[in-house]
Amino acid sequence: MNRRLVSASRRASPLLALLFTAAVQAAPPAWFSDPTTQCRVWNPSPAVGESVSWNGACVEGKAQGDGTLTYSTATSRSEYRMFMLDGHMAGRFELREFDAAGKLTSQKSGFEPGEAALEEIYVKKLSLDGKGFSVDYRINRKLQGTYRENLSDNRERAVYLTPSGSDDADKRSKAVFLARYNPATKNWSSWPNQAQRDKDSLTDYVVVTGSPGAWITIPCDGNSYEACVRVFEAQLAANGYADWPAARMQRIDATWLQVEVQAREQEKRRQELAREEERRKREHQANLEKLSAEKLFTYASKLEQNQDYAGALDAQRAIIERFPNHKFASLAIARLPVLQDKLDRRNAELAADRANAERETRAAADKVQREEQRQAQAKAEQDRQQAAQAQMRAQMQAAYEQCRSQADECNKSCALDGGAALVAGIAGLASPKSVNMDGLNQLNARAQNSCSRCEAMARTCEASKP
Numbered sequence: 001m002n003r004r005l006v007s008a009s010r011r012a013s014p015l016l017a018l019l020f021t022a023a024v025q026a027a028p029p030a031w032f033s034d035p036t037t038q039c040r041v042w043n044p045s046p047a048v049g050e051s052v053s054w055n056g057a058c059v060e061g062k063a064q065g066d067g068t069l070t071y072s073t074a075t076s077r078s079e080y081r082m083f084m085l086d087g088h089m090a091g092r093f094e095l096r097e098f099d100a101a102g103k104l105t106s107q108k109s110g111f112e113p114g115e116a117a118l119e120e121i122y123v124k125k126l127s128l129d130g131k132g133f134s135v136d137y138r139i140n141r142k143l144q145g146t147y148r149e150n151l152s153d154n155r156e157r158a159v160y161l162t163p164s165g166s167d168d169a170d171k172r173s174k175a176v177f178l179a180r181y182n183p184a185t186k187n188w189s190s191w192p193n194q195a196q197r198d199k200d201s202l203t204d205y206v207v208v209t210g211s212p213g214a215w216i217t218i219p220c221d222g223n224s225y226e227a228c229v230r231v232f233e234a235q236l237a238a239n240g241y242a243d244w245p246a247a248r249m250q251r252i253d254a255t256w257l258q259v260e261v262q263a264r265e266q267e268k269r270r271q272e273l274a275r276e277e278e279r280r281k282r283e284h285q286a287n288l289e290k291l292s293a294e295k296l297f298t299y300a301s302k303l304e305q306n307q308d309y310a311g312a313l314d315a316q317r318a319i320i321e322r323f324p325n326h327k328f329a330s331l332a333i334a335r336l337p338v339l340q341d342k343l344d345r346r347n348a349e350l351a352a353d354r355a356n357a358e359r360e361t362r363a364a365a366d367k368v369q370r371e372e373q374r375q376a377q378a379k380a381e382q383d384r385q386q387a388a389q390a391q392m393r394a395q396m397q398a399a400y401e402q403c404r405s406q407a408d409e410c411n412k413s414c415a416l417d418g419g420a421a422l423v424a425g426i427a428g429l430a431s432p433k434s435v436n437m438d439g440l441n442q443l444n445a446r447a448q449n450s451c452s453r454c455e456a457m458a459r460t461c462e463a464s465k466p
Helices: 194-202 225-240 244-289 293-305 310-321 327-430 437-463
Strands: 030-033 038-042 051-059 060-071 078-086 088-099 104-111 120-126 131-139 141-152 157-161 172-181 188-189 202-210 214-218
Touching: 030 051, 030 120, 030 293, 038 051, 038 060, 038 088, 051 244, 078 188, 078 244, 120 310, 157 225, 172 225, 188 194, 225 244, 244 293, 244 310, 310 327, 327 437
Parallel strands: none
Antiparallel strands: 030 038, 051 060, 060 078, 078 088, 088 104, 104 120, 120 131, 131 141, 141 157, 157 172, 172 188, 172 202, 202 214
């Protein structure tokens, strides 16, 4: 049976490298800067010779808020419309990819898994002619399953799980296909081109369920496309896909909307704090330049009480620089080492807090990594045990079949011996004097023994049946 499953093309792109198995990481993650604005963005998977540009706000040197991020190489250009937080993608994006000539090659939308505050995400890829799409679902970055729909001349549909986390056609499970079908040969194919359809006479449609090596074909009433769509949708519900793709996508969108509102509120508060900090800096600088020596000393004392030791140092130095002969200059000189000591201790405390936070973050990351490794090892052991069990079942089945074959051969011999005894017996009845009765008795005994042995062999076979 032809079970060719044509996957959507997957081309490496910077922020989506984790989404498609064909993407190859060319360099370690790094910060990239827009050469014009020097605004920085985080690139988790840089390509060779790649450059970036960001059309949006830049806060403290990092991309912030809504905007368009463009990644360019000598052979391609990828444009993302997205929401950024501190130079990182915050979740939802719309992507258009172009080749070196500027021709559109791919359109996607969805969520970037690295920085999105979501457990479950999706990425929807649109066909360039607008007549088809595919949706990949991921939980904690790992691919879970795919829904595909081709509305061109083929009009196939498909849904399947990928428990291995990789979109490998040989590892897909619990699949439901609305596929092209040859009713004469019973062959089917998903996403065949015109040449293959003509070659294999794929003229009808069929719904196929199961997994590689265990496919089940479900004929449609009249093999019409509309009838197969109804069967396909019924099989979606029967296999647990009733909410794919629309309802599941809407649920993820709704979850993201809540996260996005929180992210935008945080960004709003951050901008308000930044504006307040900028106002305070301007006011502080004006005080340093305009206040009298007496007011500067009072101002420095107030800053020190508020534990703004750096600001207090600025004010005391301003007294010394602007009023070197004033009586407050000597007082300011006396306060400098005290303030510097307080500032150094404060900075040491902050550095210790940061170091502790970093250690806790690393410890949490290490714990997650160890748990992922443990789960991977457990999965590998489970796969090994399942493979061993499958091999054992296959060996038991082969042994059973061999045993049955021997029992069948034994039964054939039994039947032949029994037939010979029956013929001899009939001959003995017709002409008793011409028959060796001792030989006849031996023949009967051999037939009976043979049949008993065959029956015992058959019982042994059935007892060992897997």
